[in-house]
Amino acid sequence: MIQVNVRDPRPIYEQVRDGFRRLILSGVLPAGSKMPSVRELAAELAINPNTIQRAYRELELEGCICTVPGRGSFVSASDAAAALRRRELTDELRAAVKELRALGMNEAEILSAIREGTGND
Amino acid sequence: MIQVNVRDPRPIYEQVRDGFRRLILSGVLPAGSKMPSVRELAAELAINPNTIQRAYRELELEGCICTVPGRGSFVSASDAAAALRRRELTDELRAAVKELRALGMNEAEILSAIREGTGND
DNA sequence: TTTGCTGTATTAAATCGCTTAGTACAGTCA
């Protein structure tokens, strides 16, 4: 369900957090479904429970999951989290477009670079 | 000319490197112009010369600058570096667009989010 | 040549974030 790559320079807790965020926001994990327990996932991925806990804590702060002490963590109705993520992504998008314009690409070139999977230049 | 923010979680050498890369690729620093010396810039920014040196080394590897031992570092004709950067940015762009599509945004919404500086939803 | 700049290389130490390990406590449910 979630994969962790030790050669990835990003911290493990970020990989876990981003992996679940994607699964949740894309609807693969529907609202209300139960997240694996901290210890269970830690054993499955062979990493420390504290690292999983940190990922879960951030997902909770983002509004992606809702934790109930003693019961577990559950995917929450994530309209707010989805809106937050859309906002982040559009901000990234605008920054990239701005810099590409500064590098001399016009709007048509940028659009074609988005639509076509082919590399430019 | 370059600003460093200690509260930025990114390493200082990355901030320096990215700052100069932007100045060079955008044409603010024209090809052939002299970069500040390692010691001079370190004193100006109040950081260690080794940190500046690391930023310069990476800029040289990217092809943005050309260093001549004993003389200094100079902005190089950076067509290859510009192409590299364009490639990085279009890759970022495509990844963001892909995720936004997965979040339910259609192409028209994405395009308007790029064109208009206003936040959506 | 001497002086003063330039980049480069090296080592040691301090700091910080990430990760692991171990332990402990409290809530939930069969």
Add this chain to the structure above:
DNA sequence: TGACTGTACTAAGCGATTTAATACAGCAAA
């Protein structure tokens, strides 16, 4: 009660970043 759940805490190791202090070599001008 017992077995699970999340949570909290401390201690330690590790690696990257940064600083510090030197040292060496190339270039240019007085």
